[in-house]
Amino acid sequence: MANVEKTEFRLPEPQPKASPARSADVDARAQEGEADQEVSLRPRSLGEFIGQPKVRDQLDLVLTGAKKRGVTPDHVLLSGPPGLGKTTMAMIIAYELGTSLRMTSGPALERAGDLAAMLSNLMEGDVLFIDEIHRMARPAEEMLYMAMEDFRIDVIVGKGPGATSIPLELAPFTLVGATTRSGMLTGPLRDRFGFTAQMEFYGVDDLTKVVTRAASILGVPIDADAATEIASRSRGTPRIANRLLRRVRDFAEVHSDGHIDLAAARAALIVFDVDEMGLDRLDRAVLEALIKGHGGGPVGINTLAVAVGEEPSTVEEVCEPYLVRAGMITRTGRGRVATALAWRHIGLEPPEGVMGTLY
Template sequence: MSPSHFEDHSADVSPRLVDPNGTEDEQQLEAALRPKKLADFPGQPRVREQLSLVIEAARRRATPPDHILFSGPPGLGKTSLAMIVASELEAPIRITSGPAIQHAGDLAAILSSLNEGEVLFLDEIHRMARPAEEMLYLAMEDFRVDVIVGKGPGATAIPLELPRFTVVGATTRAGLLPAPLRDRFGFTGHLDYYDAADLADILARNADLLGVPATREGITEIAGRSRGTPRIANRLLRRVRDYAQVHGRHVVDLTSARAALELFDVDDDGLDRLDRAVLEALCRRFGGGPVGLSTLAVAVGEEPDTVETVAEPYLVREGYMIRTPRGRAASPRAWTHLGLRPPDGHFTETFQRDTDDGGGRFTG
C-alpha cells in the first residue's frame, strides 16, 4: 500500500474537521465511492483480467460483448462492476432487479425500450419470476421477444425484434439460476472475499473521497474487522469517522477505530452481536450442538433466514461453525473465541454420530 494514501497526524490530531453537516444519504454515498474504470477497481485480479479481455475484444469488434454474470456474496462489488462495464463501453445502462420483474410483460416493456449496445443490469437475477426467465432466454440468444396478443385459443404471438444489447446479471446464489439461463451468459465472474491489504487500499481511497483524515494504523484496524467485504468496510469507516468527530479527535486513528468498533459490537475478528449470540447459543445452551437452524434462530431471537444468510456464511467460512447432517455445531475455534472449554469427547462424539449416519464427515 502506498504511504501517500495516509497523512501523518502523530503531532496534530485535528488538521481538518470532518464536515458535521453531511446530507448525502447512504445510497448516494455508495454511488459516489464506486470506481468508474476497471483499472481503479481494487482486488479481484483474476476477474478484472478476464473482464478486461472481454470488454477490449468487444470494443475492437465494435459490437456489444457477450452477456456477463457476476456471482458471489453480497457487498463485494457486483453492482460496481456492472456500472464499470457500461462506463468502459461508453454505453447507457438500464438498472432493475429480479424481484421487480414478476411478469413477462414487465420484462417485455424493458426489453422493447432498449437501444443498440445498451447494458441491462439485472441484480439478484435468480429471483426473477419463471415466465420472465423464459422470455429472457429468447431475448438473450435471438434478440427478440414474442408478444402475446389476445387470450385463449385466439391468442397470437407477435415476434418483436430487439437491438443487440448486453445483459449483466448479478446473483448471490448462482446455484438457484436455471441451467438454461446460466448457459446463456458468455462470461461468468465469481467474486471472492477480499484480503485485509486490498480492503485497506479501498478504505484509504474512500477516506480521501470523504475528506476523512486517516492514519495507516486506523485504516488497517478497520480493514481487519470488515469480514473481507468492502461494503462492510465502508460502513465501519463512516461509523469510526462519526466517533472521531463526536469525541473531538477528528481523525480515524487506531484509538478511534478500536473505541468505535467496540461501541458498535464489532470484535477483533469481525464478529458482531448476532455472530456472537449464535456462538453463545451453540456452546452454552446446546453444548456445542448439533442443533437445528430453527431452534438456533429462536434461541437468538432472529428469523431462520437471518441466521442462515447473515451470520452463518461468515461463521462457516472462518471455521467457527460446522454444518452437519444433524444441524449446526460449534467448532473448536468457537469455544476458544468465547473463552470456553468444550465438554470432553464432544468433537469425537459429534463426528462419530455423523459417521454412523453414513456421512463420514461434517457436511451441510
Template sequence: MSPDDDSVPGGADRLVGAVADGEDLAVEAALRPRDLSEFIGQGRVREQLDLVLAAARARGGTADHVLLSGSPGLGKTTLSMIIAAEMAAPIRITSGPAIQHAGDLASILSSLTEGEVLFLDEIHRMSRPAEEMLYMAMEDFRVDVVVGKGPGATAIPLELPPFTLVGATTRAGLLPPPLRDRFGFTGHMEFYEPAELERVVHRSAGLLSVEVSAEGAAEIASRSRGTPRIANRLLRRVRDYAQVRADGVVNREVAARALEVYEVDARGLDRLDRAVLRALLDLFGGGPVGLSTLAVAVGEERETVEEVAEPFLVREGLLARTPRGRVATPAAWRHLDRTPPAPAAGGQGGLFGT
C-alpha cells in the same frame, strides 16, 4: 434468498450486513470507481472482463452478455456500471423481483437502444415466463409478444437492437442451465483479502475527507468480513466516533474503541453472531443442537439464524453444520475465551432439539 437479503429478518439493519441500505446507496454513488483501473480487488475477474470489453470495442460491436455471481457487497453493481462506461453505453438498472410477468420484461427490452447495457440484479428471482422470454432475447435479439388469449392468441415477433445483459446473482446455483449457457462471460466475485480492504478504506477515506492512518485502516479492514461495502460502512461509523470523541483522526486505537461501541469485535462478529455462539457453547455444551432450538435460545427466527448469522460463522470456521445439528468448533471456544467440556463417555454427544 441470499444470506443478507432484505427479505431475511434482521438482514438489512446490521452494521456488518452486506445488504445496502439507503445511506449505503447514496454513499456508494460517490465512492464507486468509474473504470476498471480504479476497481480494487477481484484481479482475475477484472483481467478477464478487460479482455472481453477490449475485444468488443475493437470489433465495434456490443460486448457479450455477462453474469456476475457472489455475495452481496462485493461490487457486482459497480462492475455493471464500469462495463457500460468502458463501452461508452447507457445503462438500464432493474432487478429480478421487479419482473414478475413476461410483459414487464418485454416493455424494458423494447425500449433499449443499440449497445445499451441492461443490468438485472438478483436475476435468479425473475419469474419463469420472463426467464423463458429472456432466452430468445439474449440469443436472437428478438422476443415474441403474445396478443390475445386462448385459441385466438397471436405471437408478434419484435426485433431488438443488440444489447448487453449483465446479470447479477447471489445464488448462481438457482439459475437454470439454459439461462447460464447464454452468458458469454461468467465471473465469480470472491471475498476480499485484508490488504485489499485496506486499499478500499484508504481510497474511500480520501473521497470522504477522512484522515486515517495505516494502522486504523488495517483495523477497520480486519473487521469487515471480506466485504468492501461493510468496510465503507464501518469507516463512516468510525469517522463519526473520531469526530465526536477524538481529534478526528482515525488510528488503530480510535477505530478499535469506535467498533467496540458498535459491538463489532476484532474478528468482525456482531451481537447476533456472538449470541448464537454463546448459546451454542453455554447452553448446549458446543452442540450438536438443532437449528430451531438454537434460534429459540437466541430469541430470533429460524431463518435469521440460518441465513444471516450462520454463513459468516461457518466461513470463519467457528460453527459447523452437521447431520445431527450445529456444532461449535475449537476456534469458537477460543474466540469467546471458553474452555471446552471433557468428552462424554463413549465419545457420544447428545442432540438438542431439531
C-alpha cells in the same frame, strides 16, 4: 403491454455542483459536496476497482475484444455473496463501453410483459443489469432466452384461439446478471451467458486499500494501522468496510478532532459491537447459545433461532455463512457444532474432543 419501473443511469464525467444553502446553526461543519462524496465511493472504471484481479483481467479482455470488433460484448453473469461489488461491476461495464445502464431486479419482473417493456426501450449497445436474476418469474425468464440469443422476442396479442404472436426485433444489448445463489439459476439461463465471473471475498490487504481510498474520498484523515484494523473486521466485504469506516468517522468527529487513529478505530468498533474478528452482537449470541446453552452442539437451526430470538432464515442466511467461513461452526447431519476456535473466542476452554474445526 405492462410497464415496469426502471432506472436509467448515465455515466458522464463528474461535474462540480454548488452545495445547497445551509443554516450555520444546523450544519456549521458540513463540507461542500459531501453528499456527492458519499455516492462516489463506488469506483467508476476497471482501473479504479480494487481486488478481484482475475475477474478484472478477464472482463477487461471481454470488453476490449468486443470494442475492437465493434460489437456488443457477450452477456455477463456475476455471482457471489452480497457486498462484493456486483452492482458496481455492472456500472463499470457500462462506463467502459460508453453506454447507458438500465437497472432492475429479478423480483420486479413478475410477468413477461414487464420484461418486454424494458427490452423494447433499450438502445443499441445498452447494458441491462438484472440483480438477483435467479428470482425472476418463469414466464419472464423464458422470454429472456430468445432476447439474449437472437435479440428478438415474441409478443402475444389477444387470448384464446384468436391470439397472435408478433415478433419484435431488439437492439443488440449486453445483459449483466447478478446472483447470490448461482445454484438456483436454471441451466438454459446460465448457458446463455458468454462470461461468468465468481466474485471472491477480499483479503485484508485489498480491504485496507478500499478503506484508505474511501477515507480519501470522504476527506477523512486516517492512519494506516487504523485502516487495517477496520479492514480486518469487515468480513472480507467492501460494503461492510465502507459502512464501518463511516461509523468510525462519526466516532472520531464526536470524540476527537476527526482524525482516525488506531485507538479511535478500536474504540468506535467496540461502541458498535464489532469485535476483532468482525462478529457482531447476533453472531456472538448464536455462539453463546450453541456453546453455553447446548454444550457446543450439535444443535438444529430452529433451536438456535429460538434461543437468540430470531427467525431461522435470519440465523441461516445472515450469521451462519460467516461463522462457517471463519471456522467457528460446522454443519453436520445432526445440526450445528461449535469448533475449538468458537469456544476460545467467547473466552472458554474447549472440552476434550473438540479438535480444530471438527468434533
